[in-house]
Amino acid sequence: MRGLNVNLLSEGRGESMLEIEQASVAERYKVKIDSSRIERRVRLNNGLKHLFSLSTVFALVVLAILLYRIGVQSMGWLDLQFLTSNLSRFAEKAGIYGAILGTVYLMLIVVPVTLVLGVSTAIYLEEYATKGRIQRFIKVNISNLASVPSVIFGLLGLAVFGRMFNLGSSILAGGLTMSLLVLPTVVVASQEAIKAVPGFLREASYGMGADKWTTIRKVVLPVALPGILTGSILAMSRAIGETAPLVVLGIPTLILKVPNSLLDDFTALPIQIYYWTLDTVLTPEYANLAAATIVVLLAVLFVLNSVAIIIRNKFQKRF
Numbered sequence: 134m135r136g137l138n139v140n141l142l143s144e145g146r147g148e149s150m151l152e153i154e155q156a157s158v159a160e161r162y163k164v165k166i167d168s169s170r171i172e173r174r175v176r177l178n179n180g181l182k183h184l185f186s187l188s189t190v191f192a193l194v195v196l197a198i199l200l201y202r203i204g205v206q207s208m209g210w211l212d213l214q215f216l217t218s219n220l221s222r223f224a225e226k227a228g229i230y231g232a233i234l235g236t237v238y239l240m241l242i243v244v245p246v247t248l249v250l251g252v253s254t255a256i257y258l259e260e261y262a263t264k265g266r267i268q269r270f271i272k273v274n275i276s277n278l279a280s281v282p283s284v285i286f287g288l289l290g291l292a293v294f295g296r297m298f299n300l301g302s303s304i305l306a307g308g309l310t311m312s313l314l315v316l317p318t319v320v321v322a323s324q325e326a327i328k329a330v331p332g333f334l335r336e337a338s339y340g341m342g343a344d345k346w347t348t349i350r351k352v353v354l355p356v357a358l359p360g361i362l363t364g365s366i367l368a369m370s371r372a373i374g375e376t377a378p379l380v381v382l383g384i385p386t387l388i389l390k391v392p393n394s395l396l397d398d399f400t401a402l403p404i405q406i407y408y409w410t411l412d413t414v415l416t417p418e419y420a421n422l423a424a425a426t427i428v429v430l431l432a433v434l435f436v437l438n439s440v441a442i443i444i445r446n447k448f449q450k451r452f
Contacts (some may be wrong), residue, residue, distance in 0.1 A: 247365070251319030
């Protein structure tokens with residue numbers, strides 16, 4: 134009983150001491166609760182939340198209207214004949230086979246060039262480059278290049294590939310120009326993926342006797358692969374949908390001959406959409422052709438984005 138009384142006394146003393154300490158702290162800092170200020174903050178928070186929700190709903194409604202109009206205008210025009218026919222001056226006979234083939238050839242240049250240069254640059258900057266001002270300067274400039282307007286890359290491609298190397302408006306010139314456009318995005322995405330690899334994995338590899346390149350190839354890259362592939366595929370999606378660099382490069386709109394080599398002139402899906410939209414004033418049927426081409430381009434972008442999500446989920450489960 135005596136021990137129990139001592140414990141109860143100590144507990145009561147502890148509570149009283151805690152209350153005294155809290156009172157002294159409140160008195161020391163003179164804490165005052167302003168209920169009206171809290172209410173204003175709550176009202177502001179609720180108002181901004183509703184504003185952002187309305188903005189999102191408005192954007193989705195506009196997107197739904199655009200997709201509905203495109204779908205309605207493309208009905209009756211999007212068929213097998215449209216996908217397998219060449220371009221024509223007559224709207225009823227026009228197809229996008231040449232534009233699809235030109236887009237495929239374009240990406241056959243963009244994908245390997247961008248992946249090899251982008252991932253190699255990211256590996257060098259994160260694993261081999263000496264930490265210092267030069268490395269920070271390079272990283273900042275690469276990040277800034279990712280936000281440069283696409284038309285600037287078109288001017289660069291026209292000056293370097295089109296005129297200096299005398300490639301004109303060929304597939305090779307367009308592919309290299311698009312590679313410059315999406316290269317900073319791939320570098321930044323690869324850097325972040327490599328940077329996110331836990332350090333203990335590298336240390337474990339070094340502890341097993343592996344050298345630096347073996348560690349990068351066997352440990353770092355497999356773990357960073359989901360982020361690298363996701364960023365790269367999204368960058369390729371941007372390259373497929375870009376129009377401004379190709380317009381500046383002088384890609385023609387009407388090519389009746391299907392390209393057979395990388396040095397041939399070509400046209401692409403976004404270029405065809407752009408020019409058919411401009412020619413709608415003269416030929417109203419071109420609006421239907423442009424809508425059908427937009428549906429095809431959206432389907433390609435949807436497939437690429439889905440592949441990026443699938444690859445990311447697969448490798449995340451694996452590692």
